Amino acid sequence: MNEENEFLPKDPDFRKLVKKAKRNSVLRIVIISLIISIIVVTATYFIGNSIMINKVNEEVRNDAIWHNIHGANIEEQGTSINYSLFSAISKTEFVKKVNGIPVPWVPVEKVYSIFGQSKIIISEGASGTGNVDQKRIPMYFNGERVIEFIHPNVNSSLFDDRSIVSKMDDDKVVELALSFDKGYKVTDVQKIFNKNISWFWVNTYSESDIKNYNNFIKETGKDFTIIGDDAIGFHYINQPESKWGAEYFIRNLKELKRNSSYKDVADKIIQNITHNNKEKLSAENLEIIGVVITGTPSEIRKFNNVPFVRAASLGVTVDRY
Structure with missing residues (x-):
């Protein structure tokens, strides 16, 4: 046996075979590892990409439903999405339609992560400048006025921009936001403003909200208004069977309540509308506390003497042609 052990290592051909076998074995391991790595990376990419796409698509869909009821006279125009392996960035465009003329409004960009919740990274808000002692500082976006509302039960100083509209040519x-002295039925409001209505403002505020707003006025000496971008309501639709769009508003709220990301806010809105479930959530029970109307100055002047209009706020103004 000793002679054989001494003989084997000294055999040149055998050494070559051993070295070749080792090289082949290492090469085989490298190739197999490379193939497995490619398969794992590819599978991870497709699985991660699929999860990311499904997550983003669901959020974009839910955001679109939310945008149907959030923001006075603001319409979503669409969302573009850029994907990477574990994240994505979306940009949603909005417009205001003034007598059918689209005006670009505040865009929103969000970043999505497969490992966490989405976050808004860019939202160019409205801004205003003025003296700190002023009770009301008009807000602007892209050079256009931002509409404001006053709740019927908020003791804020009143303003009436219809006087500005009256001086304009046709x-x-x-765009003009009208705040009412109390809540009215959808059908009653529609009969008065008819096809000049663009959007209905719904009373979605609790007694606690109103108390906080009035306390703010007392403590600061400043007025409290709700800018149109933060208001809740629905677009006017020329369909009597849908109660001029109110039925779609109810449907959107119910859909949002079933969704995790908007469930809490939708539930709060429903509780406030129904007075903590004392009333049925229906189009007939909605309290309309304001509207956005659009048209030429002469068309808007027709509503100068509507008795229940408490305040009027000028918004976007564009050339007719």
């Missing part, structure tokens, strides 16, 4: 079309 080569313009304007």
Whole structure:
């Protein structure tokens, strides 16, 4: 046996075979490892990409439903999405339609992560400048006025921008937000403003909200208004069977309540509308506390003497042609 052990290592051909076998074995291991790595990376990419796409698509869909009821006279125009392996960035465009003329409004960009919740990274908000002692500082976005509302039960100083509209010529079309002295039925409001209505403002505020707003006025000496971008309501639809869009508003709220990301806010809105479930959630029970109307100055002037209008706020003004 000793002679054989001494003989084997000294055999040149055998050494070559051993070295070749080792090289082949190492090469085989490298190739197999490379193939497995490619398969794992590819599978991870496709699985991660699939999860990311499904997550983003669901959020974009839910955001679209939310945008149907959030923001006065603001319409979502669509969302573009850029994907990477474990994240994505979306940009949603919005417009205001003033007598049918689209005006670009505040865009929103969000970042999504497969490992966490989405976050808004860019939202160019409205801004205003003025003296700190002023009770009301008009807000602007892209050079256009931002509409404001006053709740019927908020003791804020009143303003009436209809006087500004009255001085305009009919080569313009304007957006005007009207705040009411109390809540009214959808059908009653529609009969008065008819097709000049663009959007209905719904009373979705609790007694606690109103108390906080009035306390703010007392403590600061400043007025409290709700800018149109933060208001809740629905677009006017020329369909009597849908109660001029109110039925779609109810449907959207119910859909949002079933969704995790908007469930809490939708539930709070429903509780406030129904007075903590004392009333049925229906189009007939909605309290309309304001509207957005659009048209030429002469069309808007028709509503100068509506008795239950408490305040009027000028918004977007564009050329008619």
